[in-house]
Amino acid sequence: MITFEGEYKNLKSRIFSEKPFASLFVFVIYSFVISRFFEDKNLKYYAYFIEFTLLILCIILAVNSFKSIINLVTIDENKIILEGEDFNTKWEKSIPIKGTKIEVKCKSTRGGLCSTTFYIKLKNGKNSYIINSFQTFSDEQILKIFNEFKTYKGEKIIIDEKLDIMRIQEKIEKCQ
DSSP, X not given: OEEEEOOOOOHHHHHTSHHHHHXXXXXXXXXXXXXXXXXXXXXXXXXXXXXXXXXXXXXXXXXXXXXXXXXEEEEOSSEEEXXXXXXXXXXXXXXXXXXXXXXXXXXXXXXXXXXXXEEEEEEETTEEEEESTTSOSOHXXXXXXXXXXXXXXXXXXXXXXXXXXXXXXXXXXXXX
């Protein structure tokens, strides 16, 4: 049994991260475009309705982006135990390794490789779990979690996954 512990981030720090503000930024831009489009016409009420609907959608997306976090990952011989929080409520989920797929993904930015955030997406049936959504785990931990999962599941690492692993290793070497 191997346990990986990430940095703890409370609800306040998750709310004031960049994710909710991205949704707000999208709302402001679309609101400006909509108000300009309906400015000359007598359709202001449609514009208000569309802006209100867009605001509700952006709020739902913002809340969905910061509500859940995974702080602790434990890999056992036949299951993965994920511990985290929904808002401020602690939860624990045990999922079997056998029916779970793992993917290494990245969030790229204009800052290049050093500002890229790597994360793991676990899919089990209809449920999916994202590890490192708020940069709580280091790149070394992401690499170890992925390798341990593949070892316990008995799967080989395919070429696409090797490329992602090489990018993580390159980031670790260049951006210390």
